[in-house]
Amino acid sequence: MSLVRAETRRLFKRRFTTVILLGVVLIMAAVVAGTFLSNRKVTDSEITAAKAEATGYYQEALKTAEADKVKCLAAAGTPEASNYPADCDELWVPTPEEYDYKWYMPETFELRDEYGNMITLLAVLLASAAFLIGASFVGSEWNSGGMMNLLLWRPKRLQVLGTKLGVVLGWFTGLSLLLGAFWTGAFVLIASLRGSTERMTSGVWQSFGLTGLRGLALVVVGGALGFALASLGRHTGMALGALVGLGALQIGVAIMASMAGAKYPDAWLVPMWGFAWMYKEYLVEDYNSCNFSSDGGCKPDTFLMTWQTAGIGMAVATVLVVAAAMWAMRRRDIS
Incomplete structure (x- = not known):
């Protein structure tokens, strides 16, 4: 010892x-x-606003994805078809999980x-x-x-x-x-x-x-x-x-x-x-x-x-x- x-x-x-x-x-x-x-510490109103903002961005992305799919289908058989995959279902489709409301909140x-x-x-x-x-x-x-x-x-x-x-x-x-x-x-x-x-x-x-x-x-x-x-x-x-x-x-x-x-x-x-x-x-x-x-x-x-x-x-x-x-x-x- x-x-x-x-x-x-x-x-x-x-x-x-x-x-x-x-x-x-x-x-x-x-x-x-x-x-x-x-x-x-964030307030309930800030959380609600962040969720609304995230939902808004998601809806915008969803509309853009739907428009891209329409263009992809319309481009079939035209020179524009090279800008899209052969199967239009392979185009990216946004999901709600990709727009987490926490990203739009103040640091907490x-x-x-x-x-x-x-x-x-x-x-x-x-x-x-x-x-x-x-x-x-x-x-x-x-x-x-x-x-x-x-x-x-x-x-x-x-x-x-x-x-x-x-x-x-x-x-x-x-x-x-x-x-x-x-x-x-x-x-x-x-x-x-x-x-x-x-x-x-x-x-x-x-x-x-x-x-x-x-x-x-x-x-x-x-x-x-x-x-x-x-x-x-x-x-x-x-x-x-x-x-x-x-x-x-x-x-x-x-x-x-x-x-x-x-x-x-x-x-x-x-x-x-x-x-x-x-x-x-x-x-x-x-x-x-x-x-x-x-x-x-x-x-x-x-x-x-x-x-x-x-x-x-x-x-x-x-x-x-x-x-x-x-x-x-x-x-x-x-x-």
């Missing part, structure tokens, strides 16, 4: 940790303030529809902070010689490195839960004052809770990867360089895959995996393919990335990198 307490003090006495955490809090405050100021914060995005925003912010702090925490120890000094009185290498990693992940888990509670309270208040909390059933709260748990896992993965990469390179710059290199590499791979005619080049992009993890799925499309149907026209082949697939990929990558860091700690010369 003395090692845990010592590492906790070392973590929070570092100026870099203080700066990053303060930056996280300031960004959160800016988002909350911006959301509060850019939204307002609806908790049910918008809070999921806010959970993802907080998860990405905390995961980035965990990556930077985890990398700096162990990287500075290697760079300053503090790791070698620590091993003089605590020679159990894996225990030392594992404790450091556990302290970073444990504190970020607690911090994420604490900030997540404040985050939820702030947006519930915003929705009450400047929006709507309607349709917030127990199922919706359960869905938000599961999204929050996936966000917490993202934070843990970010902290573990930053820590392990910096430990492997024995320098904070190793983690930052790996992050930049990964970005360049994945873009290059996606470009090469596209040039080679491979299907779904977007599936090689790490952000798409993160999107699938947080939003439960991500649909990748192959725009080089075409599945024609009379009702839908030309549709590309699709591949559905699920949160389970993304989770397995993140877990495997994290385990491999952390295991490599532990192996290097055990086998390499410390001096």
Whole structure:
């Protein structure tokens, strides 16, 4: 326990940790303030007016579509026929769903529809902070010689490195839960004052809770990867360089895959995996393919990335990198 307490003090006495955490809090405050100021509660009369406006635009589009069909039928057998499909029934026909009345309303914060995005925003912010702090925490120890000094009185290498990693992940888990509670309270208040909390059933709260748990896992993965990469390179710059290199590499791979005619080049992009993890799925499309149907026209082949697939990929990558860091700690010369 003395090692845990010592590492906790070392973590929070570092100026870099203080700066990053303060930056996280300031960004959160800016988002909350911006959301509060850019939204307002709408009245029943504004909702009625928006519905009437949406209906009006729909009726206009419907009349235009009907006129286009009449022209299409009249153009049969004439040079104008080339401007229309062979079957006039394939012409676009508007539907009421394409004219949502909410598009014609003032900005208002609806908790049910918008809070999921806010959970993802907080998860990405905390995961980035965990990556930077985890990398700096162990990287500075290697760079300053503090790791070698620590091993003089605590020679159990894996225990030392594992404790450091556990302290970073444990504190970020607690911090994420604490900030997540404040985050939820702030947006519930915003929705009450400047929006709507309607349709917030127990199922919706359960869905938000599961999204929050996936966000917490993202934070843990970010902290573990930053820590392990910096430990492997024995320098904070190793983690930052790996992050930049990964970005360049994945873009290059996606470009090469596209040039080679491979299907779904977007599936090689790490952000798409993160999107699938947080939003439960991500649909990748192959725009080089075409599945024609009379009702839908030309549709590309699709591949559905699920949160389970993304989770397995993140877990495997994290385990491999952390295991490599532990192996290097055990086998390499410390001096």
